[in-house]
Amino acid sequence: MGYKHIYGPVPSRRLGISLGVDLFETKTCNFNCVYCECGRNARYVYERGHFVPPEEILKEIEDFLASNPAPQSITFSGTGEPTLSLDIGFLLETLSRRYPSIRLTVLTNGSLLWDPEVQHDLLPASLVVPSLDAVTEEAYQKIDRPHKIFELEKVIQGIIEFSQKFHTEEKKEIWLEVFIVPGVNDDPSHTRRLATLIQQMKCDRVQLNSLDRPPAEAWVKPAPESVLHGIREALREKGVIVPIDIVKRYTVRSELSRYHQDVEVAILEAVARRPMRLDDLSVMLGRNSEEIMAYLDILQREGKIQPVIQDHEIFYRRR
Ligand code: SF4
Incomplete structure (x- = not known):
């Protein structure tokens, strides 16, 4: 939802x-x-x-x-x-x-x-x-x-x-x-x-x-x-x-897998508010990075998100 x-x-x-x-x-x-x-x-x-x-x-x-x-x-x-x-x-x-x-x-x-x-x-x-x-x-x-x-x-x-x-x-x-x-x-x-x-x-x-x-x-x-x-x-x-x-980056994945059934909606909502890395999304959604990458590829091809490079790292934001 x-x-x-x-x-x-x-x-x-x-x-x-x-x-x-x-x-x-x-x-x-x-x-x-x-x-x-x-x-x-x-x-x-x-x-x-x-x-x-x-x-x-x-x-x-x-x-x-x-x-x-x-x-x-x-x-x-x-x-x-x-x-x-x-x-x-x-x-x-x-x-x-x-x-x-x-x-x-x-x-x-x-x-x-x-x-x-x-x-x-x-x-x-x-x-x-x-x-x-x-x-x-x-x-x-x-x-x-x-x-x-x-x-x-x-x-x-x-x-x-x-x-x-x-x-x-x-x-x-x-x-x-x-x-x-x-x-x-x-x-x-x-x-x-x-x-x-x-x-x-x-x-x-x-x-x-x-x-x-x-x-x-x-x-x-x-x-x-x-x-x-x-x-x-x-x-x-x-x-x-x-x-x-x-302040350090949060890295616990397991508990978050209990949330977010609709991965695509969750990615779009998250990157609409703040730029996020592949790792951030993977931790947030409790899914492995290959799976998240597949969603990111599709969303990028559909023109819904765009990658931004900052200090040699790739962040995704909503278009
Ligand atoms: S400009 Fe951005 S970071 Fe600064 S107080 Fe406002 S919302 Fe927060």
Whole structure:
């Protein structure tokens, strides 16, 4: 069965088996990150609004869970900044009541966490993962390229304030994501300020992430492992005591074979949202790579997908 608003479950590098929820139909963001997997913005969206009917999303999740094993996480991410949706609070609250044992995760660029209404909307989530890629104005403009009304200091203070309010119960978690772009935010002074700010937050983990898929801007490269390890060590030396993870690619195949009966539909849905490698699709669908390759050949010949080469690797995206 094809869905419009949910996708996967995908093998998330951080969340395990994750059913994605996309609150938008086209890219909808107040940032225009150079590493964005959805490509460049056609325009900025900086005001909160209603984008897709929340009842449709709930119905799709209900249908999915009626005939599939529960995923480890229902994750709000997709083709934009989830907190721009005025429906996110209603959705989180409804899902937390209906499916209390599934983790509800929100991946956010953190830009709206100063807003009391957004803070309130996110309270039913189990895990919020804000990004903080830049702690200097120069890095902020170079990496995140925000709409001009989003001032860096306000964004940082918003993340700090939210992290303290969100931790009302033991089960709630905040993981801070830092996307490292070599040559922009990997120098010692940036890492020093980052360490100071992390210590002002109430976060449970720090996740150092780096390029894994074709970015919006071709000049962005993956950070070498040695750079990520160096930043982790520097953060520790500066007093960050929470676990610091280096995000790795997910490689467990077996559990995912229980999902996805219709391989072709699943491939098209997956590559419509993010470019994926043959290996990613093979893991996601729980099928061997020869079988997936046969589907990819046909879909490519039919003009439904196209290969993109990034750092000597082939990714497939929807045409
Ligand atoms: S990576 Fe996220 S925050 Fe950045 S432009 Fe893409 S959707 Fe927006």
